[in-house]
Amino acid sequence: MLEKSTTSSSHKSVRGKNCVCELQNSDPAFPENKLNNVEFTAIQCARNVTSEKMTEIDRLALGLQHRIRQLLENVSMLEREDNGNLYAAVSLRIIELELAEIQELLDKLNRTNNKNQQLSVQAAEEFQDMIDTMRELEKFDHMQVMVKQRENELIKRDLERCKEELNSTSPAPTLFPGLCGVGHVVNISVSTTYSLTEYGTSYPYGAWGRDANPAPGDENKYWLVVLTSSNAYGNFIRQYSSLSSIMLGIAPTDKYISGSNPTTNTIQGANMVMYGNSLYYNCYNTYSVCQFNLTTQSVSSVDLPSDTGYNSKFPFAHLGTTYGYTDIDFATDESGVYVIYATTSNFGNVIISKVETSNPPVLNQTWSTSLYKTTATNTFMACGVLYATRYLDKETEQIFYSYDTKTNKERFDLKININKKQTNIEFLNYDHRDHLLYVYSDAYIITYKLVF
Template identity: 70%
Template sequence: MSRSDIFILMIIIPLTFFQSVRGKNCVCDLKNSDPAFPEHKLTKVETTSRQCIERITSERITELDRLLLGLQQRIKQLEENVVVLEKEDDTNLYGAVSLRIIELEFAEIQDLLKKLNETIGNYHHLNAQAATQLEDMKDTMGELEEFDNMQMIKKDRENQRVKRGLEECKNKLKATLPPPTVLPGRCGLGQMVSVAGPRTSSLTAYSTSYSYGAWGRDVKPARGDENKYWLVVLSNSNVYGHFVRQYGTLSTLLLGIGPKDTYISGSNPTTNTIQGSNMVVYANALYYNCYNTYSVCQFNMTTRAVSTVALPSDTGYNNKFPFAHLGTTYSYTDMDFTTDESGVYVIYATTSNFGNVIITKVETSNPPVLGQTWTTSLHKKTATNTFMVCGVLYATRYLDKETEQIFYSYDTETKKERFDLKINIKKMKTNIEYLNYDPRDRLLYIYSDAYILTYELVFQ
């Protein structure tokens, strides 16, 4: 019940009229038969509520998640180093060095544990304080409800109950239909049944500076690079980027420790600049839409050499066929690079195919070569993102600020497409600017309004 509701109620409370005649004038005395409304109590509740909201924020909760994840990754790395040390047979040549590395990792773990204990202690105190304040607010609002003579609060609660019942009915009518079953001979995963998560959720070291970007792992890493992660932010107008940032582990990425930057060019936008947020890393090469062209760029992150291959000349680029929904378009997402168990694909649209999605396999030679192509009847601007799993293309759409939905699939083996999938993704932020599937861990890597997240694909 808002303050305006309460003030209205004060106007319609019972009044007693006393009429008397003084000379030729008729005078009425009004007396309130109810006690005065305790406005100071409502003001106190509003103040306490505002203070709670200021103290308990998503950033604080994210801080705890980051510390826990960092600790988990550090312990895992320590276990791996201990195993390596146990297997070493070098007559103690490197034993001292290995022990020193382990000693440093112990120190880092102790530091993380200290920070974690301090954070948890602060949360316990905050939780106890908030619980007491909520009880006081609940009791006060119960007292104030006695002034609701028109029973507006009771009627509002009944309306909310009816609305919840209607939503439950709608959800039952929108029961999720099963997506296509992947044949055992191809990947053996079976039917995708849901998307769980997020499993990871964090701001990058850039905080909220850049709302467009991409991140993930090398789908086909070189030996020794299996734990590396990469990050690209579009630092110029949410459209262009010119370097790749790499981290040794997930925990170092989340904590922003020890990045290695590899520059494609000295500035942007210029030749070979990254254009749009839909890119992937495969076999130590970044695949992306070249600046101001309808070409695929392959950037070797070791040699820094760039190779290109052109798509059909009527391919949409420079924001002609971007991903979109009724509320917005995702700038310069004309080309979407995806990975699955078999390699790299590029998803795009052409005028000759009426703006509908086309799938082309990218052969990852140097220079890259365009492989087999499939045409679909999915109009690209009706989707917000795409990804591939075991040769099946999936497309997502925007439902509301909290939900993204996988609604479409195209099987490159059978050439069958469906528009009736209803697999929901629970979002942390409003928009998903980047989404890709990693077959190594079967996770979706998402960049959403400056946040990086992972979701688990659940198969039957």
């Protein structure tokens, strides 16, 4: 029998049956300290180079683009107001303020660009050092484990791409397009806007978007509501003059429903919409539709059926969580405002009612569906069709259901996936003017382009 040892001498037994041989390794010792240095550098790079930093330039540039476009429109308006070389002082003051905001955006863009350039150079150097070191360490991989691992990763990636292609959504030819002309939703793009609000991550529940029927001159305004009390209640609406303003938190104006929160007529739940300079929402501790007129700062309301679920009786939910106080949802499309809710007489299934935007509001035509409300995580309307979403996992939400109010046809087999930036979607609504889906997701404001 032959036994191997790392001892420096050999030995032969007296009887001559066993021998001990010296085993010498000609390879140098593995430089573990170099591997540790690479790991430390990679951790530091991951901390310094974040997705937020990399997208900040894009957000600032987008904001600057919108501000300049709006400035051009206001200057054109000012020129039309010219009356014998006597310009409106108010318009001049507005342009002066916009120029100051644009300069502020430019300064911030330059500062951010300089920081990112320095970070990019530093990261590139560190990355190259890591590549060189890992190539050197691969010389110790005599069994070519790393090479085979890379080949396996490429195969896994190709398999995932094949799965995505197989699961991709094809247009649904069985449903007729609505009268508004855009047809039915068949796909959804990657996010086109992604930003934290000026509140940071303090308030994960909220809503935002544009007025679906704005007054002349308010077409570019955006609104934001955060639920500042118990992630359930709000008492004011914040407005911004442009997309860049809301993304950067510049010069907002606030309109208060009440001085305290929560109390009578304040906002309950994250589901609300803006239409005709009025906010439509679920009133605090009632099963009513509230209409807050931002011009008069007055509230009017209309009751839903008395067996309507509220105070988290029929909320949006999935197996992992329940979205509190989301019993009553609101949506807008080309034709106006809808309220989506559930009643005990309809066995907790979704009901859609058209809301006439008079003062006070009035409930009009109503449709009953067979969608059990708590199986959905949110709903929105587009071209007279109700769409419902459900939670698949932390990365994916899915539009799985539709109900066409024109044909009364419903489907449960839609598979239109939304690639999420955050885990939960607390609010979404469709804007027919730009065909975007406005999303509030764990304190982030996001938009997605719908494909019809």
